[in-house]
Amino acid sequence: MTSNVKNPTLVTPQPARHPRPTVKAQTLAHLIFERPDLDKAEKFLVDFGLRITHRTDDCLCLRATGSAPYCYRVHRADQTRFVGLGFTVASKEDLIKVSGIPGASAIQEATLPGGGQFVSVTDPSGFTVEAIFGQTPVLPLYHRSALPVNQPSDTARVNQTQRSPAAPPEIIKLGxxxxxxxDYQATSGWYTQNFGLIPSDVQVLPDGSPAVAFMRLDLGDTPADHHTLAMAQGFMAAYSHSAYEVVDADAVGIGQRVLRERGWKHAWGIGRHILGSQIFDYWQDPWGDKHEHYCDGDLFTADRPTGLHQVSAEAMSQWGERMPKSFTKPKKNLANLCALVRNLRRSPDLSLRKLITLARLFA
Structure with a gap:
């Protein structure tokens, strides 16, 4: 394990890869949301760059340009809520193994785009996780190639101009x-044990206890995104954001222009992250949930060791504006206050001192 932490007092175990996971997830298949207004959800997501693949009065599915049948699912409900996520697994045998996780459903037939079979299970923080096998891939959609860039010693573009289309950027995939x-330890450990996720980098507090784990898929010698799932210590279970890959930095910039012109609320960016290295830009949907355009992220094979780093607002980006206070500020309402009091009493990972430390680090 590599470390960028100076003299940490590692009194708390760090998230680590599991030696014999139940299965090794192959891709992040989709996210699941509940919204009271599917028309509003559709308008934002199409402006963001996703494409509609299924729509009824009660369900909306959208896709990227790749071969996945859909990557974003919205169900109509009275309240807005992030429900969970789906992973693809490699075989029917893997699906059977997932069905043996305590609390998992039996294998079910999928009726949404792509079909296949799935097992549903709930993680220790209450998020739904669907393991999927046997989906029928769809034909990829066109997306433009990355723009050729002139370098001082490599002029790839002569007698040609740069003119990105002034339209929503083409989403390549859910990242x-x-x-x-x-319940940070139980939840991060559940994903490493049951789906084989590998911590790429862990950010720690001054006392050495983990604050954020960036976890990638274990694809062996095949390079995987720096993180597919990241887990942050908070006072309640909540969605922070989701990220969608575009082809290059110009697509990130055009995405900002289009979303700004169409009246959507900006959250943070443009900048480049330190851990993961992505060029990023964040926007809020009609319910305040953050969605990120990104490009040029790091790729790691399974043999890359975990890194340890001090957590701070400065550690979130190499350049660009400092992360705004509003980015991590929780909503002030009675439900969240009740969750704070309840979880301070019962969660072994949570303390008032830790929450105060986190608040000060990002103030």
Whole structure:
């Protein structure tokens, strides 16, 4: 394990890869949301760059340009809520193994785009996780190639101009989701044990206890995104944001222009992350949930060791504006206050001192 932490007092175990996981997830298949207004959800997501693949009065599915049948699912409900996520697994045998996880459903037939079979299970923080096998891939959609860039010693573009289309950027794929949880150790350990996720980098507090784990898929010698799921210590289970890959930095920039012109609320960016290295830009949907355009992320094979780093607002980006306070500020309402009090009493990972430390680090 590599470390960028100076003299940490590692009194708390760090998230680590499991030696014999139940299965090794192959891709992040989709995210699941509940919304009271599917028309509003559709308008934002199409402006963001996703494509509609299924729509009824009660369900909306959208896709990227790749071969996945859909990557974003919205169900009509009275309240807005992030429900969970789906992973693809490699075989029917893997699906059977997932069905043996305590609390998992039996194998079910999928009726949404792509079909296949799935097992549903709930993680320790209450998020639904669907393991999927046997989906029928769809034909990829066109997306433009990355623009050729002139370098001082390599002029790839002569007698040609740069003119990116002034339209929503083409989403290549769903890249990752970031969750906040009160039960940090149990939840991060559940994903490493049951789906084989590998911590790429862990950010720690001054006392050495983990604050954020960036976890990638274990694809062996095949390079995997720096993180597919990130887990952050919070005072309750909550969606932080999800990220969607575009082809280049110009697509990130055009995405900002289009979303700004169409009246959507900006959250943070443009900048480049330190851990993961992505060029990023964040936007809020009609319910305030953050969605990220990104490009140029790091890729790691399974043999890359975990890194340890001090957590701070400065550690979130190499350049660009400092992360705004509003980015991590929780909503002030009675439900969240009740969750704070309840989880301070019962969660072994949570303390008032830790929450005060986190608040000060990002103030």
């Amino acid at each position: 990752h989701v970031v969750l906040e949880v009160a």
